[in-house]
Amino acid sequence: MSSEAEQAAAPDRDILGPIRTETMTLNMGPQHPSTHGVLRVRLELEGEMVLACRPDIGYLHTGFEKNMEEKTYNKALPMTDRMDYLAPMSNNLGFVLAVERLLDLEITRRCSYLRVLLAELTRIQSHLVWLGTHALDLGAMTVFLYCFREREDLLKIFEKVAGVRMMTSYFRVGGVSREPYLEFHADCRRFLDEFPAKMDDYEELLTDNPIFRGRTRGVGAISAEKALAHGVTGPLLRACGVDYDIRKKEPYLAYEEFDFGVPLGETGDIYDRYLVRLAEMRESREIAIQAIEGMPEGPLMADDPKVVPPPKERLSTDMEALIHHFKIFTEGYQVPAGEVYQATESPRGEIGYYIISDGSPSPYKVKVRAPSFSNLFSMAEMVKGGMFGDVVAALGSVDIVLGEIDR
Amino acid sequence: MPDETELAPDGEESPGESDEDLLALRDRIGGGVRAARLHRGQLSVEIAPASLEEAARFLREERGFAMLSFVAGVDCLELPVPYRFKATYSLLDPARARRIRLEAPCEDDLEPRLPSVSGVWPGAAPHESEAYDLLGIVFDGNEQLERILTPEGFEGYPHRKDFDISSEPVAFSFRDTPAGKPEARE
Numbered sequence: 101m102s103s104e105a106e107q108a109a110a111p112d113r114d115i116l117g118p119i120r121t122e123t124m125t126l127n128m129g130p131q132h133p134s135t136h137g138v139l140r141v142r143l144e145l146e147g148e149m150v151l152a153c154r155p156d157i158g159y160l161h162t163g164f165e166k167n168m169e170e171k172t173y174n175k176a177l178p179m180t181d182r183m184d185y186l187a188p189m190s191n192n193l194g195f196v197l198a199v200e201r202l203l204d205l206e207i208t209r210r211c212s213y214l215r216v217l218l219a220e221l222t223r224i225q226s227h228l229v230w231l232g233t234h235a236l237d238l239g240a241m242t243v244f245l246y247c248f249r250e251r252e253d254l255l256k257i258f259e260k261v262a263g264v265r266m267m268t269s270y271f272r273v274g275g276v277s278r279e280p281y282l283e284f285h286a287d288c289r290r291f292l293d294e295f296p297a298k299m300d301d302y303e304e305l306l307t308d309n310p311i312f313r314g315r316t317r318g319v320g321a322i323s324a325e326k327a328l329a330h331g332v333t334g335p336l337l338r339a340c341g342v343d344y345d346i347r348k349k350e351p352y353l354a355y356e357e358f359d360f361g362v363p364l365g366e367t368g369d370i371y372d373r374y375l376v377r378l379a380e381m382r383e384s385r386e387i388a389i390q391a392i393e394g395m396p397e398g399p400l401m402a403d404d405p406k407v408v409p410p411p412k413e414r415l416s417t418d419m420e421a422l423i424h425h426f427k428i429f430t431e432g433y434q435v436p437a438g439e440v441y442q443a444t445e446s447p448r449g450e451i452g453y454y455i456i457s458d459g460s461p462s463p464y465k466v467k468v469r470a471p472s473f474s475n476l477f478s479m480a481e482m483v484k485g486g487m488f489g490d491v492v493a494a495l496g497s498v499d500i501v502l503g504e505i506d507r
Numbered sequence: 508m509p510d511e512t513e514l515a516p517d518g519e520e521s522p523g524e525s526d527e528d529l530l531a532l533r534d535r536i537g538g539g540v541r542a543a544r545l546h547r548g549q550l551s552v553e554i555a556p557a558s559l560e561e562a563a564r565f566l567r568e569e570r571g572f573a574m575l576s577f578v579a580g581v582d583c584l585e586l587p588v589p590y591r592f593k594a595t596y597s598l599l600d601p602a603r604a605r606r607i608r609l610e611a612p613c614e615d616d617l618e619p620r621l622p623s624v625s626g627v628w629p630g631a632a633p634h635e636s637e638a639y640d641l642l643g644i645v646f647d648g649n650e651q652l653e654r655i656l657t658p659e660g661f662e663g664y665p666h667r668k669d670f671d672i673s674s675e676p677v678a679f680s681f682r683d684t685p686a687g688k689p690e691a692r693e
Contacts, residue, residue, distance in 0.1 A: 154651075156655075157655055157656065158655055158656040158657065158658070161656040161657065163665060165666070166665055166666055166672070170672075201547050202547070204547065325573075328573040328574045328601065329573070329574075329628055329629050329630060330628075330629055330630035331574055331575055331576060331577070331628070331630035331631075331634075332630075333574075342601060344601045344604075349601075349604035350604055350606075438546045438547065439546065439551070440546065440547050440549060441549060441576075441597055441606070441608065443576070443606070450576065452576065452577065452597070454577070454579055454595065454597065456581065456586075458585060458586060464585070464586065465579075465581050465582075467577065467579035467581075467595075469576055469577040469597070473633065473634075474577075474630055474633070474634075477630065477632070477633045478630070506656060507656075
């Protein structure tokens with residue numbers, strides 16, 4: 101101890117000597133508040149400039165996909181919530197659509213509209229978390245509190261619809277788990293009517309804020325070509341100006357019947373990602389309103405007694421219903437052999453389920469194409485040549501959820 | 508396997524012979540295309556591993572498949588196919604909103620290897636690392652290949668069908684405790 105202190109105090113210490121020029125390797129995480137989970141990033145720095153960046157993942161790996169192979173399709177579904185816990189309904193949606201495709205099962209129009217409505221509310225909810233935490237990373241705390249206040253309203257609606265705030269598992273193969281409650285539309289309407297004024301508040305705090313602009317404009321940009329080559333999807337890709345939204349280009353559910361715009365950026369920097377996501381929230385609100393107004397009448401669940409459980413009240417009077425109910429919940433249903441890949445647009449980008457069925461009641465193989473996975477690894481391109489201080493800003497702008505990256 | 512095979516399970520639609528991407532691919536790599544299937548409207552093409560890189564480069568540069576959506580390793584142990592491991596590549600052409608899947612079976616069942624496509628789509632590298640980590644498929648030419656998901660020192664490949672999941676190894680082995688494992692108290 102004393103020798104170190106002596107050395108430091110020595111008057112002839114060579115502080116103005118030749119500057120060491122070798123690069124430095126810096127370890128960020130895995131426990132770091134700005135990594136939004138458990139992520140380690142290895143950085144190679146030259147002074148304050150980032151030469152290379154390599155994310156190190158796997159701290160939350162729990163083997164969801166392997167686990168699904170041992171479960172029936174219905175039991176595998178709740179695992180999808182837990183991957184992207186900020187957008188559970190979007191994850192449910194990808195899975196049920198893939199299984200319905202394997203089964204060649206047609207869902208009702210009312211169910212499509214209900215799923216669209218809830219998927220868009222999920223998008224708003226997920227973008228709110230992103231906006232709040234991203235602004236917090238950049239030093240704007242008020243936005244965080246505002247966003248979580250609005251998110252709470254949405255979670256309350258989800259809780260009333262599905263019984264659970266976050267892990268909803270509401271979408272089921274062939275339909276949804278239950279009828280929405282009576283005032284569901286009114287609650288959604290109230291939220292959607294009040295929401296634009298709230299959005300104006302966020303924009304007032306950030307859009308022209310010189311500190312926010314200084315930290316985001318021209319920072320962490322990625323070109324459209326590189327973004328495509330790295331498999332970047334979602335708002336990140338659209339911020340580069342690539343007009344690719346799966347809802348528009350490969351419509352699923354009833355998205356082709358909705359009128360909405362696809363916000364695009366130009367430069368692909370962090371500020372553009374912010375603008376794109378904010379505009380997306382307004383578009384999602386439009387879609388949700390259209391879904392409420394155009395909600396068709398009719399049955400909610402698909403007409404396939406082998407897959408869709410019968411209504412509870414029929415169980416005590418109808419022998420056949422009882423048998424179906426028993427079989428669905430004990431051995432599940434057989435899914436014809438084959439493989440499909442179903443891509444959907446989650447708040448973070450393309451979430452896809454690649455499912456191989458061998459004809460048994462549980463999937464032979466499930467591979468989840470998580471949007472954050474590819475997006476995270478493209479971060480190396482975003483921060484290369486930039487300043488070390490911008491790494492946190494770039495990471496926040498990617499909007500990662502490590503649950504779905506590690507699975 | 509020569510190129511006449513159609514690995515079509517029951518109830519398959521006939522492969523879209525009129526599909527222009529498939530025809531172009533057949534023109535280009537000929538016998539490298541082993542089979543093609545159309546299932547639920549989705550086209551998947553089985554490619555010989557030796558032709559994989561050429562097929563990938565052709566599809567990206569001349570057919571517009573600018574994006575590789577994912578790479579998935581599959582253990583086909585319980586499936587009716589003559590090989591054990593395959594890798595599935597899902598490609599997207601954003602201009603035409605078209606998807607196509609390539610499947611490359613590994614020739615060696617014991618030491619599965621495939622050429623890497625990370626030179627064609629840089630985004631393939633982490634996906635290949637994942638398949639390597641979970642299934643043990645080695646992707647030649649991927650310089651970043653590493654076990655990215657499992658903990659350091661993990662043994663075995665958990666997504667293989669013969670991976671033992673009946674018990675979980677306990678991380679506390681009491682190896683370093685001189686007295687060994689303490690006796691359980693009644």
